[in-house]
Amino acid sequence: MTQAASFFDKHVFFCCNQRAPGESCCNNFGATEIKNYAKDKIKALGLSGDGKIRINQAGCLGRCDDGPVLVVYPEAVWYTYIDKDDIDEIVDSHLVNGNIVSRLKLD
Numbered sequence: 001m002t003q004a005a006s007f008f009d010k011h012v013f014f015c016c017n018q019r020a021p022g023e024s025c026c027n028n029f030g031a032t033e034i035k036n037y038a039k040d041k042i043k044a045l046g047l048s049g050d051g052k053i054r055i056n057q058a059g060c061l062g063r064c065d066d067g068p069v070l071v072v073y074p075e076a077v078w079y080t081y082i083d084k085d086d087i088d089e090i091v092d093s094h095l096v097n098g099n100i101v102s103r104l105k106l107d
């Protein structure tokens, strides 16, 4: 059986969930700002669009204790991150060159 090609080469979901004050969630770590940074970077590199890379905001992805988290499909590789430097590394290494960033990867 053949498998249909993915619509996007890489589809990235950032948890941007915001909970009530005092409750743990990815947006407490600046997830929305970081997601916007990633989206702008992909666009600036000319990598957004059909067959390329898509950055999406997601609600809770169910891994709150590991947050902030993002997941890259079709590989289903999960990452955590601290800052924009980490996002730069994920973009340059994984999204552009296909090399998983093991230091940021979650099991």
Ligand code: FES
Pocket: 015, 016, 017, 024, 025, 026, 027, 059, 060, 061, 062, 063, 064, 065, 067, 068, 069
């Ligand atoms: S709040 Fe981000 S995974 Fe649940």
